[in-house]
Amino acid sequence: MGLLSELKLAVPWGHIATKAWGSLKGHPVLCLHGWLDNANSFDRLIPLLPQDFYYVAMDFGGHGLSSHYAPGVPYYYQNFVNEVRRVSVALKWNRFSLMGHSFGGTVAGMFSSVFPEMVDKLILLDSLPFILDINEVNNVLTYKRQAIEHVLQLEASQKPSMVIGPEEMLQGLLKNNTHVGEECGKLLLQRGTKQVASGLVLNRDRRISWPELGFDYLSRELMQLATQKLQAHVLIIKAAHGLSNVRKDQTDQELLLFSISVLRTVLKERFQFVEIPGNHYIHMNKPQQVAEIVGAFLQGQEVAPAS
Template sequence: MGENAAPDFYYVAMDFGGHGLSSHYSSGVPYYHQTFVSEIRRVVAGGIVGGMFSCIFPEMVNKLILLDSPLLLLESNEVENLLTYKRRTIEHMLQVEASQEPSRVYSLKQLLQRLLKSNSHLNEECGELLLQRGTTKVAAGLVLNRDQRLSWPENSVDLVSRELYAHSIRKLQAHVLFIKAVHGYFDVRRENYSDKESLSFMIHTLKSTLKEQFQFVEIPGNHYVHMSEPQHVATIISSFLQHKHMLTAL
């Protein structure tokens, strides 16, 4: 998508620890979104992590783009399971570290089939793009770069209350663009998520607090629309970066 974006800006695509081409954390060190925020801080001197960074270091962010991702994750019914998640994080981490199994080698076809099976909204072309950064070539095929300790996303999620969410929004100094895919985040990432009221609350709070500093654009597509329709998304982002006027839905 970067090749279609406004040329007068410098774009950085980070691989957090345990992701893509970055190193894995040492044994005994868990993965948390707040840790990823500190990684951005080192680089700066995206998504939920970018939103958290913008609230913690508001003076460092002029414009924030949320690409089919909430600013922060609200606690919902899942808060009842929070301690279970914390326990499972520790147990899963210890289990993975104790196994000491060598990285399994796959063919590109095997990995692509596996990826598409677990992500029904992803097409083959986008799947191949994700695997380019998510794998490393070895003599017998490909190995996955992603740390096994990240296999359960909820283990690293930092849920916040509505009060903390509203307080965090008030700390923002950035202009915020929220691009929401019609069949996006809550459909792809949270297929069993039924409380859409939380998303409405988040958008309403952003609008009422940031006022003209907040822009919301809803576009056709799913969570991977930035990969399947990069020119469309890049046009919206470029307009936001280059101009101060409000955007209209395309």
């Protein structure tokens, strides 16, 4: 399944860049990448999925080839949920499926609870539908302050973007993200960098740095309420050595188990959970394995645990 087109969807601050695969007549699936990634995150997975769907992967604002927000405008979690709605309006979609990796999964989950009638299937790749962390809730006010100060500091510095050679850029990415292999790192940098005379510069907005500065952490009570709003069938594919396992934080494990328990209790037969070997970028590193599970789910089949 080859790439159909690259699209630029107009928004008040510029455009949201997307890329599309599959059949224009097929049921739409919107794909949301992780924090600091871009739409190329799905280049290996989507061509292996059923061809009778229409897949669109978007770059969040300030990521990939999408426009940066206007000067002085911060990036908050709700902004990204808003972008999903804008894309659905631009594409004239009234009902569609959502697939999100990592941070993209939490955006997809929140959209699905705010606009439940619009989402029929929700696919989460090493992600949960909501950002739930009791420890971090205690730090929310600190994060809000840091987010404001961070933007002010960047505006005051006016430093030009760093120009880096291709190999140094790749090694920097691999050092900062040990779950991304070399080939996948190159794929993300294809869309995440811009060529200049003496090397490469990152496309992404420098105001985006630490995800916690833009997160909205939910209490357990609000998470339960949001889950009750979901009308979608939900699939979680958890990587055995994904982020929740790497951090080895007991509280993280407790919150993961709590989230899964709530989803099972509320959604019943509409919830499926599969754990497979691999790391946080399982959809890029082992796309065939993920594609078999996602493809079956999209086609309404019972998802069996991968061998």
